[in-house]
Amino acid sequence: MNLFGLTFANPALLVGALALFIPYAVHLLTRRTPRRIVFPTLQFLQKAQANQSRLFRLRHLLLMVLRTAFILLLLMAFLRPAYFENQDGANVDPDATTAHIIVLDASASMGYQAGGFSPFARGQRLAEEILDQVGGDDTANLILAGRMPKASFPQPSANQFHLKRDLQSAEATFERGDIDAAIAVAIRQLAPLDGIAKRIHFISDFQRTNWAAVNFSEMPSDIETTFIGVGDSDGANIAVTSLSLRPATPALGEPVELTAEIANYSGRSDTVTVQLAFDDQAPLRREVVLRPHAVATAEFRFRANAAGSFEATVSVPVDGLTADDSRFAALDVSERVQVLVISDADTSGRESSVRYLVRALSPSEGGVGAPDVRVVRSSDATEAIRSDTGIMILDAVAGMPDRLAERLHERVTGGGALIHFLSGRNERTIQEQLVAHSGDEWPTPLKLNTRIRMTSGEFSRLAQANFDDVLLKKFRESDDLREIEFYSYHGTDRVPGVGQVLMRYNDENVAMARASHGQGMVLTCNFSAGQDDSDLSKRTIFVPLVQEMMKSCRIGSERVDFLVGQPASLIASRSESSGGFRFTGPGGIELSASVEQRETEAAVLFSRTAAPGFYRAMFNGERLASAAVNLDSRESDLSVLSPEQVEQLAEGTRATVLAGDKAGVEALGQMFEGRPLWHLFAAAAMALLMLELALQWVWRR
């Protein structure tokens, strides 16, 4: 029986409510007819009456109320009331048939284990308790909330055996949980169920980075929710949260800088040894001092002494969350930096800018570390752009074929760099082509106007330069840049918010601008090395400027960081049929992958990754290429939402929050059976009794 949100286990005892009339009956029965007494005098009585009778009437009234309340409370205690938190007793009958969906957070943070059980193991225990409490007519389902929600049944089922088996065999993933997706699945499963109560139980550590943005606004009003926190509010964790390689695809003998970010998600300082290991080689070590709740970096500098595919692992000492104690990076070392110059100019002409460019790109052609520079016409460029083409240079291009525009977009977003000299006659058209074939994503820091050509004897000079930028930093102390004479360039309008301007002419037109695009970048140079357009090629600064441009392009290139749970891909520089490939995951586990064969390489796609580590393409026992898959660094921050914050998050829904000390088996039992309140009523009744005795004692005195 449900009354005022209370459920009574012994409703039969309600007949005892008749006892409430006992104090009134006593009151009425004791109001006997007054006995008549002839008394010596009324003078003292009248004085006493004046002082006392009103007070005594109040006392009698108070006593009657106390006694009635005492019997009421005693009766309530015998009725064994139970209170269902956050439950609207007028609308919901706790005995009604209910469909339960348990959303068990299976994200990586749930695997944190600092002694005792992990949050996931605790969650399993509580989920099992919920299944145990599910009544005979009730149904239930289990949704594991990883990157993709995984439900045991397409809709809530009474097959508890299967659910418990799924629950026991479940494991925390290395993925970032998509809670919104899990909520959507749960709501979709409950939506068709009419006439029954619906409840979703969220069991999670309520990791702040994962839950803070979860949207409960779509939660239907007929669904009740329970939030059961199993996280460690002070989960200390040290993690390798990111790796960056500069350059990302170094050439043989080129210095490489690997920077690892080490995050300390605990409240105490620590000093850890960060270790960088390449395959089976002896590791490099760095001591890093970590301040509380701060990020420190460990930098490793080395030279690639061999070309090929290398696997770098940066690790810190093992702690409660082992999955983020190591981070992986695949390093492809090329024999030489691949530079592709796309130009339709006559390369044999003395005035040709391409000729000077090629010379400046590789002044010591064939030397150690010298780039591999190829020059192709725009019509042949599409096929010439490979996955290892680090830098593409557009100079004096006559036109932009559609396929070339698409390929440039693809390569730049994939980590390549494009240096675009606006030296052709159709640069505006070329720019429009690039924008059109990138889905309007191509960055255009400059809007090109008509080309400016100085009259003979006149020229423009560079008037502004951003010497803080890595490209121009080396020229800060030099006047050489100011000495260059420019005879022809495009009038420009700056497009606000796109890229950054590096240099301007003295007429305010932009001379150089840079913008990132996907994983790569585009460097736009509003000048030409051709002698008709400037005297740049005659200047001693020309070669260093081109070298710095090339270097800055490569520094800006970042590795693609694949995350667990997402697809991962790699390019294997082989042209053999895919039948010879073998694919493995972390720990050498054989995997299947899809292969897209190209002319000189094969694109390999691992549709789903389950663990952090290296995913490899092997050929005849030889590793051709690796893709590094890492934990989403947001999983490393184990700070959790407080129960109040969870309540705030679920505001507007019919939510019950069991977090902290309240997230135990006992609390769950109370949720299903209600919180027993009989002892409170009994205690209150005893308190009233004591109060009455105390009052009577005081009054007697």
Next chain:
Amino acid sequence: MAAESKNGSGAWQLLQPSALANLQNLLFASRVIVEGAFAGRHRSPYKGSAAEFIDYREYNPGDEIRTIDWKAYARSDRYFVKLFQTETDMNGYLLVDCSASMGYGGPAYERLFGKDTVSKMDYAKHLAAAISFLLVQQGDRVGLTLFDDRIRTHRPPGGTFPHLYTLLDAMEKQELGKQTSLSGTLRDAYSLIKRRGLLIVVSDFLDDVDEVIRSLNMYRHRNFEVLLFHVMHPYERELPPLDAINFVDSESGATMTSRSGDIADAYAAEVNTFIETIRSAAIARGIEYRTVLTDEPYSDVLREFLLSRSGR
């Protein structure tokens, strides 16, 4: 003993043999000097040749020669006159309240209070009878005034047992009267009482206390010794243990309904204040005051009272 014979005949029952036995050998000695025509047990203000020597003083011309103590002269060669205190009988005046309020208690109330043999009136009569007996027995004279709002019966003092019987008869016959006017009675009786002595008032004093004290002052000014016996029923001192009571004023007939438990404490406090008012006013004027509850044996009360007087 005369009292026993009368008791045995059933003519009056105010003097119980058992009670009288308790009073044997107790003297109602007056604390002030009384005037007496006959030799009695009380000091007389007249010094002379009576039997009891009290002091010497030096001879002054004019003193009777026979009062000179020649033995003292022989010892000291100086003339000393012997002083004697004459013993005289005492007049006792009993004022007994017979107003309606004195009818509280007794057999008529047994259905309310349980066993209750004596009303305030009966108790006052017994007490007055006992005092009368004592005074007569020790050779003093005793008078009696019965009153309510006015004097109903007045008997001048007498010192014989037949006189005592008349007093007892008067008390036996006296029925409950009307309202109390103790102060009026005291003023009226003042003119009837010729000779100073001992004034004993037995009453519940339900009158204006200030007026009563003012009236008693008149007696004190004439050097009367005044004794007040304030007779109260136990269920007057505290309210009877009944739940709801319709109280009827014994004298005015006014009514009031209340629960005993509700006002018991306040009532007791009021009564105590009343008693204390009388007591303090009496003591301030050299008047002896004693509250008497009707459940106390009057002989014991009297015995205790007389013993305390004799100890002074």
